[in-house]
Amino acid sequence: MPAPRTGESLLRTAHQLIVEHDDIASTLELPRLASRVDVIREICRHLAPYQAGERPIGGATVIAKDLTIDSLAIMDMVMELEDSFDVSIPMNLVAEIHTVDQLADTILDLRAKR
Amino acid sequence: MGLFDRHAGLLEAYRDVRTTGADPFQIRMERVLSPTEAIINGRKMLLVGTNNYFGLTFDPSCMEAAIEAIRAEGTGTTGSRIANGSYTEHVLLEQEIAEFYGKKHCMVFTTGYQANLGVISTLVGQGDHLLIDADSHASIYDACKMTQAEVVRFKHNDPSSLASRLRRLGDKPGNRLVILEGIYSMLGDSAPLREFIDVCKKYNAYVLVDEAHSLGALGETGRGLCEATGVLDDCHFIVGTFSKTLGAIGGYCVSDDPDFDILRVTVRSYMFTASLPPSIVASVRQALRVVKAKPELRKQLWDNVATLYDGLAAQGFKLGPEHGPVVGVHLPDRMTAIGFWRAMLDAGIYVNVAVPPATPNGVSLLRCSVCAVHTPEQLQHMIEVMTGIGRQLGVISGTPKLRVVGGSR
Numbered sequence: 001m002p003a004p005r006t007g008e009s010l011l012r013t014a015h016q017l018i019v020e021h022d023d024i025a026s027t028l029e030l031p032r033l034a035s036r037v038d039v040i041r042e043i044c045r046h047l048a049p050y051q052a053g054e055r056p057i058g059g060a061t062v063i064a065k066d067l068t069i070d071s072l073a074i075m076d077m078v079m080e081l082e083d084s085f086d087v088s089i090p091m092n093l094v095a096e097i098h099t100v101d102q103l104a105d106t107i108l109d110l111r112a113k114r
Numbered sequence: 115m116g117l118f119d120r121h122a123g124l125l126e127a128y129r130d131v132r133t134t135g136a137d138p139f140q141i142r143m144e145r146v147l148s149p150t151e152a153i154i155n156g157r158k159m160l161l162v163g164t165n166n167y168f169g170l171t172f173d174p175s176c177m178e179a180a181i182e183a184i185r186a187e188g189t190g191t192t193g194s195r196i197a198n199g200s201y202t203e204h205v206l207l208e209q210e211i212a213e214f215y216g217k218k219h220c221m222v223f224t225t226g227y228q229a230n231l232g233v234i235s236t237l238v239g240q241g242d243h244l245l246i247d248a249d250s251h252a253s254i255y256d257a258c259k260m261t262q263a264e265v266v267r268f269k270h271n272d273p274s275s276l277a278s279r280l281r282r283l284g285d286k287p288g289n290r291l292v293i294l295e296g297i298y299s300m301l302g303d304s305a306p307l308r309e310f311i312d313v314c315k316k317y318n319a320y321v322l323v324d325e326a327h328s329l330g331a332l333g334e335t336g337r338g339l340c341e342a343t344g345v346l347d348d349c350h351f352i353v354g355t356f357s358k359t360l361g362a363i364g365g366y367c368v369s370d371d372p373d374f375d376i377l378r379v380t381v382r383s384y385m386f387t388a389s390l391p392p393s394i395v396a397s398v399r400q401a402l403r404v405v406k407a408k409p410e411l412r413k414q415l416w417d418n419v420a421t422l423y424d425g426l427a428a429q430g431f432k433l434g435p436e437h438g439p440v441v442g443v444h445l446p447d448r449m450t451a452i453g454f455w456r457a458m459l460d461a462g463i464y465v466n467v468a469v470p471p472a473t474p475n476g477v478s479l480l481r482c483s484v485c486a487v488h489t490p491e492q493l494q495h496m497i498e499v500m501t502g503i504g505r506q507l508g509v510i511s512g513t514p515k516l517r518v519v520g521g522s523r
């Protein structure tokens with residue numbers, strides 16, 4: 001099956017998206033619409049191990065400050081999110097992101113631009 | 115706010131290290147006796163952490179060449195390559211390295227760090243795309259900060275991760291440059307270069323391979339992973355260093371690109387720093403001759419790697435994924451790594467300790483680097499010492515594994 005290069009319309013309708021994975025096509029589960037809530041939920045899932053104290057992680061959480069995550073782990077998390085949402089987030093953009101909300105908006109922006 | 119306040123976290127972690135014994139980041143070599151021995155803290159130590167893969171720092175022919183060059187041309191060039199710092203010998207060295215690789219062009223830099231920093235940040239600019247392995251060396255990360263290109267990381271040694279990032283670029287304009295390393299400096303693992311090259315060809319990306327740790331060690335004639343995997347012609351740029359196998363200091367970049375020489379007047383880390391002193395150029399030229407003339411050093415190196423890697427693996431240590439001139443020993447956390455390192459020093463063995471944030475995935479490591487001129491006895495002794503300390507610290511269990519689990523090349 002060919003890779004959905006013009007993925008936008010496919011993304012909106014398909015429950016599952018076949019993403020070209022080197023030469024092997026692998027099936028990647030993607031939320032039907034990847035809503036803002038979905039993206040934030042996915043980010044929070046990645047950040048959960050770094051929660052400091054009792055304060056829950058949410059949209060306003062400042063990733064590098066409110067949590068115990070270091071800069072390298074942030075970059076590794078970004079790499080995972082890139083693959084979950086099939087976007088690439090350039091490092092210079094990552095440098096400008098502080099909160100979970102900002103990260104989610106960047107991902108949604110980049111998805112919209114594809 | 116004071117200038118050092120933003121380093122408060124690091125200062126605190128560093129204080130923990132310093133107040134509890136010898137500081138691994140301030141070790142002084144009181145006297146280096148040979149490629150494998152030095153006096154540290156008044157005692158003779160076995161060195162297993164020096165990147166001196168062929169032991170050429172004390173090669174008599176390299177030392178003589180350096181001494182002769184000092185007598186003939188003085189101690190330094192006191193100028194950059196684009197001013198008064200290009201001597202006939204610099205140009206000859208460049209020709210010899212280009213010839214060694216069968217490439218048309220070579221530029222020599224004052225360090226390998228500067229070669230990566232300058233070349234990578236200059237090759238790509240506004241509108242271009244730079245794709246780097248997540249475990250890249252600091253010099254590559256620093257180049258990313260200096261370029262206007264968009265930088266994206268892909269998963270370490272994962273060609274499919276690179277492929278998905280190149281695919282996502284779609285038909286966006288701009289050049290794509292992919293940065294890989296022959297052997298990674300912390301765990302000693304090599305890139306699956308052929309697979310990476312296939313991906314790069316498919317997406318029309320340029321490839322730069324840093325052979326810092328693989329020069330001499332890999333390939334039929336020691337040219338590195340590009341040679342070992344048969345893709346020399348597919349690598350557009352190869353960077354390397356004189357500070358490891360060649361036993362001196364300096365860096366280089368080779369390429370077949372017809373316009374390569376424009377980098378001599380655009381790469382700032384080449385233009386605005388003094389060139390290598392004549393003694394270094396002379397010893398490096400001789401070291402390259404030794405690498406060509408003595409392939410047995412490569413065999414000795416890999417025999418020693420097998421001894422150390424398999425010996426430690428048999429005792430139950432968790433090591434890097436494959437045999438390599440760097441043998442990374444995983445330890446559970448930072449303080450165990452420092453404690454282990456100190457116990458090794460007390461037992462007369464120097465290795466490197468590598469802790470976050472200098473390591474991939476936040477791991478803590480003892481970083482051992484093997485030398486072709488280590489004797490089997492020295493390495494057996496090291497395995498015994500590490501086994502004893504490993505048991506004392508509860509890092510390995512008391513009973514060795516019966517099966518040797520080491521990978522092989």
Ligand SMILES: Cc1ncc(COP(=O)(O)O)c(C=O)c1O
Pocket residue numbers: 225226227228230251253295299324326327355356357363364365
């Ligand atoms: C992968 C890699 N590239 C480049 C360098 C820089 O080499 P040099 O010591 O010549 O600055 C190093 C050495 O630290 C390295 O490990």
